[in-house]
Amino acid sequence: MTEPGQGAVYATTVTKVGSQVQAxxxxxxxxxxxxxxPEELHDISVLHRADVADDGPQPxxxxxLGDVSLEVLxxxxxxxxxxxxLGHLDLKADGRTTAKLPGDxxxxxxxxxxxxxxxxxxxxxxx
Amino acid sequence: MAEYKSVxxxxxxxxxxxxxxxxxxxxxxxxxxxxxxxxxPVAQRIADLTGGExxxxxxxxxxxxxxxxxxxxxxxxxxVGVYPMKKVLTVxxxxxxPAGPLAxxxxxxxxxxxxxxxxxxxx
Numbered sequence: 001m002t003e004p005g006q007g008a009v010y011a012t013t014v015t016k017v018g019s020q021v022q023a024x025x026x027x028x029x030x031x032x033x034x035x036x037x038p039e040e041l042h043d044i045s046v047l048h049r050a051d052v053a054d055d056g057p058q059p060x061x062x063x064x065l066g067d068v069s070l071e072v073l074x075x076x077x078x079x080x081x082x083x084x085x086l087g088h089l090d091l092k093a094d095g096r097t098t099a100k101l102p103g104d105x106x107x108x109x110x111x112x113x114x115x116x117x118x119x120x121x122x123x124x125x126x127x
Numbered sequence: 128m129a130e131y132k133s134v135x136x137x138x139x140x141x142x143x144x145x146x147x148x149x150x151x152x153x154x155x156x157x158x159x160x161x162x163x164x165x166x167x168p169v170a171q172r173i174a175d176l177t178g179g180e181x182x183x184x185x186x187x188x189x190x191x192x193x194x195x196x197x198x199x200x201x202x203x204x205x206x207v208g209v210y211p212m213k214k215v216l217t218v219x220x221x222x223x224x225p226a227g228p229l230a231x232x233x234x235x236x237x238x239x240x241x242x243x244x245x246x247x248x249x250x
Contacts, residue, residue: 038189078221079202082202101203101223101226102202
């Protein structure tokens, strides 16, 4: 379901949440991989299956995690390739307006939600 | 009994860690490419020079203890730490340095980044 005035450039549904995801949330980090990722990455990741995969996030986009919405502040240079090729994204609640690492997507400092299978993860862009 | 050779993998421009000496063995013959989209050129070059077997980690699976080395295209948080944590030599094509919750497992003895095919040489 797309909200009026905003188009989803990426939309996906959570299929599995790894046992180490909470430990990463405690550091303000949320890691996504497509559900075809190697098994050794499953423990640390939110696995998901995408329906819409048109683009990666840009500053000013909104990331929707279930019913939590977060404005994208900064995006590293390999983010788009990682997301479109692997379903991979490193979300960092570090408040930075310049990404520290090439795979980082930065949002405001604050708690990131623990997602569950069936939750949606979307990236929308202002019209 | 296969015959294996060693390669030295050094950090490229802006990279960190290493150099690593990679020598596959009968018990650890695999050169894993955890990069998506098939076998990365760095993984292929390591396989060609050592006699190890390259495989695409996103198409098939293998236990950690079968890996001579993992080649990753990590942006700095997830794959950089998972393979060193399991004591697998790890080669990152991006110029990353340790960060995040898994940073403690990333040591110069296990990890090298910023690697291009030309940074892989016969040892």
